[in-house]
Amino acid sequence: MARLPADDIRQAVPSDLTLRVKSLESLLVEKGLVDRDALDALVDTMEHKVGPRNGARVVARAWIDQAYKERLLENAPAAIAELGYTSGQGEHMLVVENGPTVHNLVVCTLCSCYPWPILGLPPVWYKSAPYRSRAVIDPRGILREFGTELTEDVEVRVWDSTAELRYIVLPERPAGTESMTEEQLAALVTRDGMVGVAKL
Amino acid sequence: MNGVHDMGGQQDMGPVVHEKNEPVFHAPWEGRIYALTRAMRAWRKWSLDADRHALELMPPVDYLRMSYYERWVHMLEAQLVQYGLVSKEEIERGQAAPGSTKATPVLSLATSDRWLTRGIPSSEDPHVRPLFNVNQRVRARNINPTGHTRMPRYARGKTGVIVRDHGVYLFPDTNAHCQGEKRQHVYSVRFTARELWGERASPRDSVYLDLWDDYLERA
Secondary structure, three states, X not given: OOOOOHHHOOOOOOHHHHHHHHHHHHHHHHOOOOOHHHHHHHHHHHHHHOXXXXXXXXXXXXXXXXXXXXXXXXXXXXXXXXXXXXXXXXOOEEEEEOEOOEEEEEEOOOOOOOOHHHHOOOOHHHHOHHHHHHOOOOHHHHHHHOOOXXXXXXXXXXXXXXXXXXXXXXXXOOOOOOOOOHHHHHOXXXXXXXXXXXXX | OOOOOOOOOOOOOOOOOOOOOOOOOOOHHHHHHHHHHHHHHOOOOOOHXXXXXXXXOOOHHHHHHOOHHHHHHXXXXXXXXXXOOOOHHHHHHOOOOOOOOOOOOOOXXXXXXXXXXXXXXXXXXXXXXXXXXXXXXXXXXXXXXXXXXXXXXXXXXXXXXXXXEEEEEOOHHHHOOOOOOOOEEEEEEEEEHHHHHOOOOOOOOEEEEEEEHHHEEEO
């Protein structure tokens, strides 16, 4: 196999980056340009408050509530805000629905655009060169690498996030889950399913 | 700019490596550079488009070699210097220049929620008329701007169909360079996989791109 770009090998973190970022932070604090408490809050939000659990709740609600699903497909930001999720990088979200013969996959070939408020920050693979390069030319191959083989009768729709619209996939509800509660259903929903690299 | 960041369609980047139970940040410095970058954007000296372009300006070898957040370290340092918030010497010394004045942070703990919920600029401005209609066939123009652009190379010259009008957005090609917002409509344009990649692509598959008026022409 060819060489892997750095994003794809978790290397030991070079200690000079730790020092360099520390030095930059103390400079910006010294100049009064940033506030350490605000930085702590930003990190805490991404580590503990925002993440795929938010998206999973949205999906589970859409599975059990047809009217909610229709609102979600029609106006995703408003429907998502009904569950209390609003923040940067998500004002113009669109939900695309999988079905028996349609599979959706989300990518940002130019950088790393991703629906932060409901999925959190993107994983390393989403921002990596292998994914960004091949998702548009070989989506079926990408899905295969993630363990999903799509048959030829399935239509694949790839969404390249080239503008300020952010996409989330509404996966198909797995069979045999009719008696599950909304909470139990939410626990079945994965980040990969909402990006579209996997089926649930 | 025809740069290494414009990756769609390349095939030599290796397999996608999926990390089980991946943490949000792999080291504390990643979280700090993420937060610093967001906090400094609150000064509104530069736009998100300008940040993207700063990443694109990195030497391609560095862009491919560095991890995502390592690129952000370079991006933030470059932006701080370019837009005059700190000097190169201050970054090198890690200290404010003697006698420099102290600012008051724009983004504080009390205001961070407001900053985080501040949206990406768009508008429903009815005075900006769309140049194209839903269901219209369009061609992505064969343009090769040397600055920032959000039109990937793999779509240029290809023909697709507009499936949705997303409304009015700032034009990144000018906004990234502080040359004006040039508000215009953005559309979801569907290109068949065969149009983009030829006869070996699946006849059912397609790629949807969000493209501005200035990127399109009648087909």
